[in-house]
Amino acid sequence: MTGLDRKIIEAIGKRGLTPRPYAYFLARNSIFWTLAVISVLLGAIAVAVIIYAMSDFVATGGRGFDALPLDDILAYVPYVWIATLALFMLSALYTVRQTRRGYRFRTLHVVSAAILASVVIGGLLHLLDVGSLTHRFLQHRIALYDRLSLSREGRLNDPDGGFLAGRLLTVEVGKELTLQDFHGRVWTVDIIGAKLEADVIAAGEDVAIDGTRTGLDAFEASSVRDWD
Amino acid sequence: MADDSPPSDQDLVRAALRDPNAYAHIVRRYEARLQRYIARMLGRGHPQIEDILQDVFLKAYVNLNDYDSQRSFSPWIYRIAHNETMSLFRRRRSMPQMLTGEDGQRVLDRIMDRDATEEWVDDARNETRLKQALSTLEQRYRDVLVLRFLEERSYDDIADILQLPMGTVATLVSRGKQRLRKAYEALDL
Numbered sequence: 549m550t551g552l553d554r555k556i557i558e559a560i561g562k563r564g565l566t567p568r569p570y571a572y573f574l575a576r577n578s579i580f581w582t583l584a585v586i587s588v589l590l591g592a593i594a595v596a597v598i599i600y601a602m603s604d605f606v607a608t609g610g611r612g613f614d615a616l617p618l619d620d621i622l623a624y625v626p627y628v629w630i631a632t633l634a635l636f637m638l639s640a641l642y643t644v645r646q647t648r649r650g651y652r653f654r655t656l657h658v659v660s661a662a663i664l665a666s667v668v669i670g671g672l673l674h675l676l677d678v679g680s681l682t683h684r685f686l687q688h689r690i691a692l693y694d695r696l697s698l699s700r701e702g703r704l705n706d707p708d709g710g711f712l713a714g715r716l717l718t719v720e721v722g723k724e725l726t727l728q729d730f731h732g733r734v735w736t737v738d739i740i741g742a743k744l745e746a747d748v749i750a751a752g753e754d755v756a757i758d759g760t761r762t763g764l765d766a767f768e769a770s771s772v773r774d775w776d
Numbered sequence: 777m778a779d780d781s782p783p784s785d786q787d788l789v790r791a792a793l794r795d796p797n798a799y800a801h802i803v804r805r806y807e808a809r810l811q812r813y814i815a816r817m818l819g820r821g822h823p824q825i826e827d828i829l830q831d832v833f834l835k836a837y838v839n840l841n842d843y844d845s846q847r848s849f850s851p852w853i854y855r856i857a858h859n860e861t862m863s864l865f866r867r868r869r870s871m872p873q874m875l876t877g878e879d880g881q882r883v884l885d886r887i888m889d890r891d892a893t894e895e896w897v898d899d900a901r902n903e904t905r906l907k908q909a910l911s912t913l914e915q916r917y918r919d920v921l922v923l924r925f926l927e928e929r930s931y932d933d934i935a936d937i938l939q940l941p942m943g944t945v946a947t948l949v950s951r952g953k954q955r956l957r958k959a960y961e962a963l964d965l
Contacts, residue, residue, distance in 0.1 A: 552807050553800035556833045560796050567840040651939035
């Protein structure tokens, strides 16, 4: 050893350098793959909520739409969750890029695979009701979320606009219901002459009601539907 | 009968992980190549070439376990050299020099499939033109052109060195060639 090789070996000895253990690199790589998987799973939850929100749009038959429904349709688009999905897909891309061989994958391929995985898993989560559970969980705990998400509960709890929704407290078949809306207010609802479209109308069930407000806490129903 | 073939890079890495002195073999094997590569990025005669080279070998030693022995060692250590050189530019907030006339000429020869002994190679006006043309190229194009046409690396190796998808490397090489040719020819007008 005479030249640079000697200098390097001396520097290694002088500075006490040793190769980082293999486990360090393995752990680093595993952490990034785990974060990528978590990003996809969080993206899947976002997809489940998007499906829930869109199925709500179908289920309610565009209730409250006027002759020019574009603004109503746009109001139903779950922007918050679409933005959340995009964020997690970017996070998946970034973390995959940090893995040992992640740079080899093209951006389009990584993002497409992450979206596809999120959509498939999100579809399954929707079947397990994860979308609606997540939505309600956030809605009851984060006021900002409730405002941003233009929630179904918010949109369908508009007695002056002809919509009322909530949980049934008592039922007098063919006559009257008492219902607690999603803000906790109790209503007496006249159902004489109302079209009953819900499968089960019983205490403890959640329903959506169309009709007219007739008093401070009174409502006259024209139809009663299942909430879900 | 003893095998006289030189030890593979993988053998040397394994040996270096057991005994730091064995790392000298790797240093000797790659010293000239990496020095030339760093000089191509920094510009020949740059005072920090040797410092960077030392840093590259020390960094490679510390990260030796990160090397995937299923793949070639050379792109792995070139990647460290590339990153170390680029980080020097980032620290100094400057850009690498354009390729020097001779290297740049070689890139252009290979891109244009010309014979390097042609008369125009020695033409000082052409060299100036080439320098001007190269200076118009973005760094990413210069990086791939150097690796492809001077270091004579495969697309696969370039992908590993620059940490890019192989398709992106192919695109950069193709566009880099076009842009250099266009810039060179435009200067003729």
